[in-house]
Amino acid sequence: MFQALADPSRRIMVERLSRGPASVSELAKPFAMSLPAVVQHLQVLEASGLIRSEKIGRVRTCHIEWAALQTAEEWMLERRKTWEHRLDRLGDFLADQEKG
Amino acid sequence: MFQALADPSRRIMVERLSRGPASVSELAKPFAMSLPAVVQHLQVLEASGLIRSEKIGRVRTCHIEWAALQTAEEWMLERRKTWEHRLDRLGDFLADQEKG
DNA sequence: TTGTTGGTTAAGCATATGCTTAAGTATTTC
DNA sequence: GAAATACTTAAGCATATGCTTAACCAACAA
Numbered sequence: 311m312f313q314a315l316a317d318p319s320r321r322i323m324v325e326r327l328s329r330g331p332a333s334v335s336e337l338a339k340p341f342a343m344s345l346p347a348v349v350q351h352l353q354v355l356e357a358s359g360l361i362r363s364e365k366i367g368r369v370r371t372c373h374i375e376w377a378a379l380q381t382a383e384e385w386m387l388e389r390r391k392t393w394e395h396r397l398d399r400l401g402d403f404l405a406d407q408e409k410g
Numbered sequence: 411m412f413q414a415l416a417d418p419s420r421r422i423m424v425e426r427l428s429r430g431p432a433s434v435s436e437l438a439k440p441f442a443m444s445l446p447a448v449v450q451h452l453q454v455l456e457a458s459g460l461i462r463s464e465k466i467g468r469v470r471t472c473h474i475e476w477a478a479l480q481t482a483e484e485w486m487l488e489r490r491k492t493w494e495h496r497l498d499r500l501g502d503f504l505a506d507q508e509k510g
Numbered sequence: 511t512t513g514t515t516g517g518t519t520a521a522g523c524a525t526a527t528g529c530t531t532a533a534g535t536a537t538t539t540c
Numbered sequence: 541g542a543a544a545t546a547c548t549t550a551a552g553c554a555t556a557t558g559c560t561t562a563a564c565c566a567a568c569a570a
Contacts, residue, residue: 333546333547334546334547335545335546335547345546345547345548346547346548346549346550349547349548365547367546368545368546368547369545369546369547370546370547
């Protein structure tokens with residue numbers, strides 16, 4: 311999932327999709343690359359769970375799967391919590407030093 | 411930066427460092443890979459701004475650069491805000507439909 | 511001063527990644 | 541039904557990535 315977000319083009323696609331669903335060719339517009347390349351990126355995003363897509367007629371529509379993005383956000387949060395907890399303990403230690 | 415977090419080994423290193431600073435060999439312990447491999451990972455992390463390190467005597471100590479992790483977290487947040495804003499507008503639209 | 515520890519440099523290698531072109535296949539639209 | 545649209549499949553290719561081994565260097569420690 312972090313892997314999927316590692317590529318700048320894919321992040322742009324996610325940004326676009328956070329503004330609402332879009333078709334493959336719509337997503338391809340801002341890029342100079344070929345359509346198959348775009349589709350490959352979308353496959354990576356879909357495999358990672360970050361987006362979902364369904365095909366109606368001949369157009370495939372993609373949309374964000376919010377839950378997945380939340381997972382990544384939670385990982386960050388978890389790191390920060392640990393970090394802050396550590397700083398708290400350090401603060402307690404320093405306060406104890408002062409007292410004692 | 412997302413690129414740096416894309417690798418599982420590097421994420422484990424960041425997790426370890428969120429619990430406090432550590433030396434290179436300390437960070438290497440949980441891994442089966444060679445020391446140069448670990449150092450290469452640390453170089454990627456440092457280049458991305460996620461960690462910093464300084465060498466004292468012969469031991470290099472690494473610690474998290476919190477600001478960078480925050481940047482990634484903010485990106486996620488930004489996506490969610492856009493998404494929620496979109497849902498709000500959709501809600502307004504539906505409410506208007508109901509009234510009209 | 512000799513060895514050990516902690517890390518660094520350099521070279522090489524296998525696989526993964528991001529892209530391309532060329533040739534399909536369904537669906538509309540005219 | 542012919543042409544255009546919206547992808548899809550397949551093959552190939554250049555570069556990046558993650559790792560290895562082998563040698564090296566600096567700082568302690570015995």
